[in-house]
Amino acid sequence: MPLSAITDPWVRENTVGRVEDIHDQGDGSFVVRVSLGAATTGGEAGQLLNMLFGNSSIHDHISLLDADLPHTLTTEFPGPGLGEAGLRNLVGAPTRPLTCGALKPQGLSSGALAELAYRLALGRLDFIKDDHGLADQAYSPFEERVARVARAIAKANAETGHTTCYVPSLTGNLDQLRHQAKFAHGHGAACVMIAPMIAGLPALTALRRDFPHLGIFVHPAMAGAARITPPLLLGRLFRMMGADATIFPNHGGRFGYSPQTCRELAEAARSEWHGMAPSLPVPAGGMTTERVDEMLDFYGPHVILLIGGDLLAAGPRLTQETLSFTTKVAGHVFV
């Protein structure tokens, strides 16, 4: 909109973005700070994203580095439902770092996935999440899979006395997400996972409000890396929209996040912010049991460590390797 076409002084003053400062980085790039009117968001998740980066996303030389959100705006969004304390309560682990495994590959039958879940749960994991590739496919339809996996995990829990919590992956539109969340909860899954940049941020917020007692893990699929900084999107914004735990690629794995990005993301997810419950960072993406001590020293105890494929690669030794992982996490001494 050409500024010259805006004749209303109230609009010029209150809804036109204002360039606060421009800092020449000296490498051909500039950090530009722009103020936007909070009223332009209408207190809605999608419109907030639209104001922050909607059309700017079309300019491939622009990245969204950070956003300083006023208290009045943050309180219009639900924030985590369970938060760190609620997730810990679910699995009866008040202080130690938590653990998570993953069910995959897609293509396995619901029965085969349930068998893997059983053997992983015998290894005393805190959470077992569906791979985000598990949706509602013919080879393992959502309801059949969730019912069978939940039953398998309950069986293992009865045998170990430990509580492993199942985190099924929800997909589709809001009707489908709600239906799946209800089904999952009815079958004993106390948490679910969604990918907000695929389902849409408005769907995350709606699900959070409809199911205040459900733990929500969020997955970074389609969240990109380069255009909105991960600490802002995967840390702060997802938390504000309702995530209890945020999965992201740890440094030194299959993906390219730097240690500093990971540290900032973890802090954005869990540090004190507008009185919102802390959510938990879940570093993942090619992690191994060998890295447990290093990761715990890096992230501290307020974390969920997630090992997916590397545990599954253990084949017949799946339960043993999982036990090695969970034992190592539980035994880690923080210096």
Next chain:
Amino acid sequence: MPLSAITDPWVRENTVGRVEDIHDQGDGSFVVRVSLGAATTGGEAGQLLNMLFGNSSIHDHISLLDADLPHTLTTEFPGPGLGEAGLRNLVGAPTRPLTCGALKPQGLSSGALAELAYRLALGRLDFIKDDHGLADQAYSPFEERVARVARAIAKANAETGHTTCYVPSLTGNLDQLRHQAKFAHGHGAACVMIAPMIAGLPALTALRRDFPHLGIFVHPAMAGAARITPPLLLGRLFRMMGADATIFPNHGGRFGYSPQTCRELAEAARSEWHGMAPSLPVPAGGMTTERVDEMLDFYGPHVILLIGGDLLAAGPRLTQETLSFTTKVAGHVFV
């Protein structure tokens, strides 16, 4: 998932991605063609996107160039509801290029926007869309705005004998989108606009199925430029998910798309493809009446030309400038 951990031969054969070929571009980049099993999508919009670019979006050195979708998969999605023919029917223009204006800036009251809409409609536009920044904000709440703007356009239509069709912008989660679509339709708006990468692709598909007779314009906010090629995302995929018209930044405007990208996008939106109705390309983003002839020679008659801010900048001459635009489009002689 390490391939070594996949022991099920059916999974290896049917759901593991297969690298078909790798072409060294000679500039340090490679074009890699990967086959995926169609069954992995479960016939769902979000999961299709997840399979195409979910985790790959996290690698900032990977772009999604194209996707060759089999007929059996494309027919699982709704495609355009009205398509080009239906949009033309709405405004009684069977062959000539179509025109569109935009209501903005946000911050104006519903009454002020309605007044602009009235004066734009007197200029005999085919469509007047809300700016995608108009959501459900306190200064022009959705229902109040849509009711007043629709009434203003109807008044202008009664005076000119021309049909201008209002395209309000819908925002929020699927409940809100449905409510707004119903409200808009009930107030005479035959089309609506949504930004699928903000609302979520699954929401677009759901809206399309729920409102088969509503024209849907899609907006590229948050659709990026660099990571999924615009012809694939804004052209083909949005069309397949239900868009009747797709708005995108024309070359030589405020944004950086090249002429070739624009041409490919337009062709992806409207060319024969799996028996799906053609949707219409809507080049926009800083366009002016001066560019009408050049744009029509470039895109041909199967197009909606959109001029937003440049018309609004005319101030008291708004109707006159709009008439110049629509007269020029109607009078263009294709060579």
